[in-house]
Amino acid sequence: MRIPTCLLSLWKNRWFQRILWLGVIIMPLLFFYSHIRYYANHLSDDALISLRYAQRLIEGKGLTWTEGIPVEGYSNFLWVLLSAGMGLLGFDLITGIRILGMICMAGAYGAFVYCFIKCSHRQNPLFLLPALSVFVVSGTLAIWTVGGLEQPLIALLLSWSLAWTFILFQSEHPPDRFIWILGLLLGLICITRPDSPLFVVSILFIGAIRWGLRKHALKRLCIIGMIPLVFIVGQLVFRLYYYGDWVPNTAMVKVSPSLDHLLNGLNHIKNGFLTHLPLSFLGILLLAGLLLTSKYRFFGLLLFTIDVLWLSYICFIGGDIFAGFRMLLPVLIVLIYIILFATDLIWSAVKKNIHRIILVLFFIGCFLAYHRVQFHYKNNYNSRAVFRKWVWYGRDIGLFLKQAFGDQKPLLAVDAAGAVPYWSELPSLDMLGLNDWYIPRHKPDDFGRRTIAHELGNGPYILHREPDLIMFSVPPGTREPSFRGGHEMMESPAFHDKYTPVSFLVHSLDDIQAKLWVKRYSRKIGIHQTDRAVTIPGYLFNGNPDAFAKMNECGDLIITVSRSVPVSIKKLDLPNDAWDIEIIPYHPDLTAAITRDEDGKAELTISTQSETELEVQAVRLMHRP
Secondary structure, eight states, X not given: OOOOHHHHHHHHOHHHHXXXXXXXXXXXXXXXXXXXXXXXXXXXXXXXXXXXXXXXXXXXXXXXXXXXXXXXOOSOHHHHHHHHHXXXXXXXXXXXXXXXXXXXXXXXXXXXXXXXHHHOSXXXXXXXXXXXXXXXXXXXXXXXXXXXXXXXXXXXXXHHXXXXXXXXXXXXSOOHHHHXXXXXXXXXXXXXXXXXXXXXXXXXXXXXXXXXXXXXXXXXXXXXXXXXXXXXXXXXXXXXXXXXXXXXXXXXXXXXXXXHHHHHHHHXXXXXXXXXXXHHHHHHHHHHHHHTOSSSHHHHHHHHHHHXXXXXXXXXXXXXXXXXXXXXXXXXXXXXXXXXXXXHHHHHHOOSHHHHHHHXXXXXXXXXXXXXXXXXXXXXXXXXXXXXXXXHHHHHHHHHHHHHHTTTXXXXXXXXXXXXXXXXXXXXXXXXXXXXXXXXXXXXTTTTSSXXXXXXXXXXXXXXXXXXXXXXXXXXXXXXXXXXXXXXXXXXXXXXXXXEEEEEEEOSSSOEEEEEEEETTOTTTSOXXXXXXXXXXXXXXXXXXXOOEEEOTTSOEEEEEOSSOXXXXXXXXXXXXXXXXXXXXXXXXXXXXXXXXXXXXEEEXXXXXXXXXXXXXXXXXXXXX
8 A cells, every 4th residue: 555645745744753753752751640640649658767867867967767876777878868959959858759759750761762762773753652651551660750769760770771781782882971971870870779789780791792801892891890889889888987887777677588588589570470461471572582683682681681680689588568569660671671672673574564553453452451450450569559548647647746745755666667757756766677776686586487677576675775655567556566576575564564555546637546555654755753743644544445645726635534435544553542633634523533453553543424525634643641
C-alpha cells in the first residue's frame, strides 16, 4: 500500500516532527503524574528516620537520630543531605522530599530519552513509547517517587550512568569529559546507597571486555573506578571519625546471611516477578535477544551483569519488607533499557507490514496486561502503599505527644522508629536497634532466622534505659508486643511493676486510640511523690477500659469521669496512713476512695453520680495531720 504524498510530506515536516517529539515525551509524563497521585497517601516510615537525621542536622544537632552515642541509622547519606538542603531552602521536609523525588524521577525519564537519541539509529520518537510506557505504568516507580526514601535518586543516577556507559561503548575514542561524568555519577550513587558499588563493578567488568586492557582502555577504567572509590573512602573516613564504626548501623541490623534469608530473598524475587508480569517474562526473552546480536551485545552483557549481581544481593540480604518492591527498582531501570534497545532490534528484523502490525498489537496487549497486573494482582504488594495509614496515625500521635509532653522531654521507646519520633521530636529509643548503639552489638544466637531488620531486641537493656513511654508495634500501638525486645520485657516482673498501659484518644480525621505503656513513677511525666504529698496525673487512671486520656480545649491532658465510666489506678505504693484527697480541677460531684488489695497495694478510684463527663487533670494525696 502506497502512502499518500500529502501524508508523507506532513510526516517529514520539521514542525510536525517537533510536535510529535513533544507529544511523545509530555503525554507519558502526564500519565505518570496521575499514577503518582494514586499513591499520594504512601509515605515510608523509614523515610521519616532519614528526615529526623536531616531535621536535627538543620537544627545544629549533627547527623544524629537522638541524644547519646551517635549511630549511622540511615543508608542513604546523599539523600539525607539533599533532604536537609530542601529544608534549608524553606520547604517542609515532607513536601521537600516529594518534590525531590519527582525531580529525580523526571531526570531518570530524561535519561531514557537522551540515550535513545544518542544510541539509536532511529529518530522516530514512536520507538520510545514502549520503554516510556514501562516507566509510567510501573507501580514501583510511582510508589517510590512519593515514598520518601532514596529510590528516585538511585533511579536518576543509575539511568544516567547507564546512558553514559552505552554512549561510551559506541565510541572507540570517547571524549575524556564523558568518562569523568560517568565516574562522577557512579561516585554519587555510591554515597546514596552502600550497595551501589555493585553497579560500578558491573560497568568496569563489561568495560574491560568491551575495550580490552590496552593502555588507553586502562586509563578509562581507572578514571571510572577511582572516582567512586574516592567517594567511598571519603564517606568511610567520615563514618570512622563521626560514628567510630567501619560499617553503618543499618548493615549490623540487616545483614545476617543464612538459609532462611536466602529463601526469603528468593521468595521476594518470585513475588516481584509475578507482580511485574508479563513484562518481567518478556524482558528475559528480549535480553536474550540482545545478547545474541552484535549491535547491542555489550549493552545486553552489562544489563545482564547488573541484574545477576543485584538479584544475588537481594537473596543474600533476605529480600525486603516494604511495599512496591523498592529493591527491584534497579532491575526495572534495566528492563526499560532492554525494551528501549529491543524495540529497535525487533522492528529491524520484522520486514512485512502485516507482521509489524501484529507486533504492535502484541506489545499493546502486553502493556495493557501489565497495567492491569500493577493494580489488580491478587497478591499485589503495591496495594499496601494505598491502604496502609499507620504512618499518618504516627504523625497524629507524635504531634499529640509533642503537645502533651514536649516540655518534659520524656524518653520514648518505639518499634517503628520513623513517624512518632519524627513528629513528636522526643528523645527516643529504637527497640529494634537500627538507631541504637547497644542492641546491634549484642545480637541473639538465632540472628538471621527471622524477618530482615526485625530480628534484634534486648528487653533487659531497654528496661535498664528506663524509657518513660513505650509504644509496641506500629502506630497506634498495641498492648501486647510484636518483637523480641517487647516479649523479653513482658516476661520480666520488673516491667509490670514499673509500667502501666494507657490509652490516649487522639483527635484527627479518624479518632485514634493510641496504646502506650507509661512508667508510673517517671520523674518527668509520672507520679510525683514527696514526704508530704503524692501527685498522680489523671491520664494514669486506666482501670476502666472505656476511659481514655485526651487533650481538653485548653491543651491539658485529662481523663473524663461519668456515672457509667468511673476510673481507677491500682498498685500504688502508699503507706497505710490517713490521706486527704484533692481532685484537680475541683468539682463537687466527684468523689475518691482508697482501697487495699491482698498485697497491701493501694487502689484509688474516682467516681461520680453525674451523667455529664467531668474532667480530672490530676489527683493530689496529702498526709492528714
